[in-house]
Amino acid sequence: MVLEIEDLVVRYRTGGWAGALRPKSQRHVEVLAGVGLTLDAGRTLGVVGESGSGKTTLARAVVGLAPIAAGVVRVDGMRASGWGDGPWRFIRRKVGFMFQDPLASLDPRMDVATLVTEPFVIHRTQGIDRRREAARLLDLVGLPARFLERHPYQLSGGQARRVSVARALALKPKLVIADEPTAGLDLSIQGDVLNLMTDLQAELGMSYLLITHNLTVARHVADEIAVMYLGRIVETGPTDAIYRAPAHPYTRALLGARGGGERIVLEGEPPGLSPRPQGCEFHGRCPIAKPRCQSEAPVERTVAPRHRVLCHFPLIQPDMAGTA
């Protein structure tokens, strides 16, 4: 198991010191409220959801870049314990990170050779010929060696993605976290980047945690899907099962955006997090909500092998699963 997350809670402090003086004031925003997931070696897990659902926070928490209030994150069997950034160094070595906006995450004053070998310096890797490693990494992502001297402003969107893939792969990670790897790219170039990621996975065997709001992309490249809403995973399972027969009304609504079937158009927008809604947190927008949903929080139930949903009234029943 490359990645194992149990009951992960991430809280951000809000309100400042003045709020602390007011009785009963909400002091924290719970951005992740008990997330659990697992990811096997060589597999791809797509995490989908709207903005504000906690996808990016989840990605950041895996490498200790978010304030973890409770829960466990294990990468390749290792768990960071103790205070501060120090213990996370060992985990970060094993994880490559592709940030959302590649141009913003590349230092404009560094050339590509320096950028892609920066991880060696950060992790104090001895006995490395940086120049040779840089050439190897560029070759891996299909960029010619003349790009070694280029600076970020000389890169197109697709080339910048390739550089961020190269940098993520520098330390031969077990896990690569790709946060919206194709946002803002044209369709033909999006295909290029995804094909590259797929080829590299076949060659190097790492796992991907793919964070995206693009459901059509997730459908094609992910083995499993986790759907997030307000900082919880509301449905998770094998990709084809979820796309064929979504069990959560929210998933159905998201998928309805494209493709066939009955279309559910959700009213309104996700509610605020402070305070969180009562009962099932989706009930305010759910087209099939019943009185029970307003008062009682649902517990996770299994509707098919590996297919779990957080809903009182799932759209598919356990006995139906597997027959379709």
Next chain:
Amino acid sequence: MTPLLDIADLSITYATASGPVRALKDVSLRIEKGEVLGLVGESGSGKSTLASAMMALLPANATISGRLAFNGADLFALDPEARRRLRGNGVAAIFQDPFTALNPATRIGAQLVEFQHHKTGIGHAERTRRAVAMLARVGISDPERRMRQYPFELSGGIRQRVLIAAALLTEPQLLVADEPTTALDATTEMQIIALLRASRALVDGAIVLVTHDMGLVADLCDRVAVMYAGELVEAGPTAEVVAHPRHPYTRALLACDPALITVQTRHFPTIPGQVPDPGIPRDGCAFAARCTEASGLCHTTPPPMVSIGIGDDGGDFARCHRLVA
């Protein structure tokens, strides 16, 4: 009947520090009243330049040749004052980013009233009433309260609704929507698409939807115009173009849309090569270098506009040598 918008042989060149850049080359297109046209293409295809030209919003370094007639009057022959009057009073726009299109320091209500300054014969109270009514029509609950709010208090979806309301308040004959859903989430996107579909009834004229999303075009548009490297390569009824694309570029573009690939795949079709540099003059077809069907002629001679024979007025065409029998 005069078409609402008649574009003939329109070429636009930007003067830049590194020499002239040809953004549009010999674009001809007609848009009739009541039509919803999808303008699709990848970045650098010139679709935004064409949209700006329709709104007479081209920057000062643009050199224009050809004709763009709005209701029969050549837009580029008008004096600047007449052109300015047209914007917000005939042509309206919805932009991609609802976060920057509103003035952050002014309340929504004041902005919606201000947008109606071309409308004569109605007072402030009537403009306010119209603004509130329009907010309600675009599906905003409690419009009176929204009128008193500032843009930062609104979510992206609500802001885009406000901008659609603003555009509709001017009662445009031509509504240009430039990537109106790109900055929005999937569920909000669906709400805005439903609203745009409903807006058809509210616009007494035509809607041009600029997008790179073929799914959106298939959903909303009667006709589609496909752009590549500053040229219009194919135009026709949406259903026809999606089902039987004539131009190799249109075919390639449709093939690499993951939403249109029904069987799960890890390997996406791509278009090898790159969009040609608009700063370098070229003979022949813009797509020749990336086209799998290109022959010698394609590299040397500009392709002809071949009517694809759905409309007999030549409004439906593809620009490709291979179509000449």
